[in-house]
Amino acid sequence: MELDFKGIQVIGFDADDTLWVNETYFRDTEERFAELLEGYETKNKIDQELFKMEMENLELYGYGVKGFMLSMIESALDLSNKSISQQTISEIIDLGKQMISHPVELLDGVEEVLEKLKGKYRLIVLTKGDLLDQERKLEKSGLSQYFHHVEVLSDKKELNYKNLLDHLNIDVSEFLMIGNSLKSDVLPILNLGARAIHIPFHTTWAHEMVNEEEQVNNHLKLNSLRDVLKYLEH
Structure with missing residues (x-):
């Protein structure tokens, strides 16, 4: 199955273990x-x-x-x-x-990728966790300037994504999600009809692991965030 990313207008980024180490x-x-x-x-x-x-x-x-x-x-x-x-x-x-209070450690290539995509796409952060802690990490990361919107969700299930995309007037056909978790960043997005890129982190919380029967092949899996530039116009 050949995947293309034509028509993408908005790119959502997970935060923990996608933008920085967590x-x-x-x-x-x-x-x-x-x-x-x-x-x-x-x-x-x-x-x-x-x-x-x-x-x-x-x-x-x-x-x-x-x-x-x-x-x-x-x-x-x-x-x-x-x-x-x-x-x-x-x-x-x-x-x-x-x-x-731990310093924020950006993952390799993050700022380079955001710099090249800024202005070409509407970039947003879609993460889950404690609001105060995630806001603190984003501020310490120095990445705030690249994003049009930041949303800290209580969870990342289909309904959470659907409600947010509706609220932000984002068409699923124009949305791409990038993240390290199949369970939270890929499967719910694909079920909504949007597109996703999976960039695994070397350590995965047991709660975020998926069974073999839940594995899907209609998304792009990359080794590094830098690799997304090969597939997106910039």
Whole structure:
């Protein structure tokens, strides 16, 4: 199946692990969290229980560092049978604060690509997570100048995308989404009749993984954001 991108007027970019590094910091923090609790359980068990807690809390806390921090605290209480020390709880909170204050690390080629596409397309950011945290990262990234609109969604399902595209008066036939997650950035977009480019990041959160039967071939998969310039007019 040959894919073309003629008629594209608006390009949506995911933020975390598409424009800048994100998941790596979560994995590093999980390692440090497991070290704090190594006296209570094995690392494998700690990882499993933390992920389970995150999934249980998604509907309450949503995506982002703050919900992750609360899930770490709850997991620590459960795994220690509520005997965890106040000092350890304080250290867990510090882990979350360190994630929030971490410098923004742009992925290779991001600014070069945005510079070449600016003015040719209407560029928007479509991400999910904590509003304050995502706004902070965008500001620190220095990329705000390239985007016409920034939207932080509570989730990235078909209805979320449809409502936003309708609100912004964007025709699905003129929209292209670029992101690192098949589950959040590609499948919902294709189901709406728009086009998508998948640029995998080397680390993927388990919640964002899709089953083999959900794999699709009517989208473009690239190794680098820089590669999109081969397919788009600029």
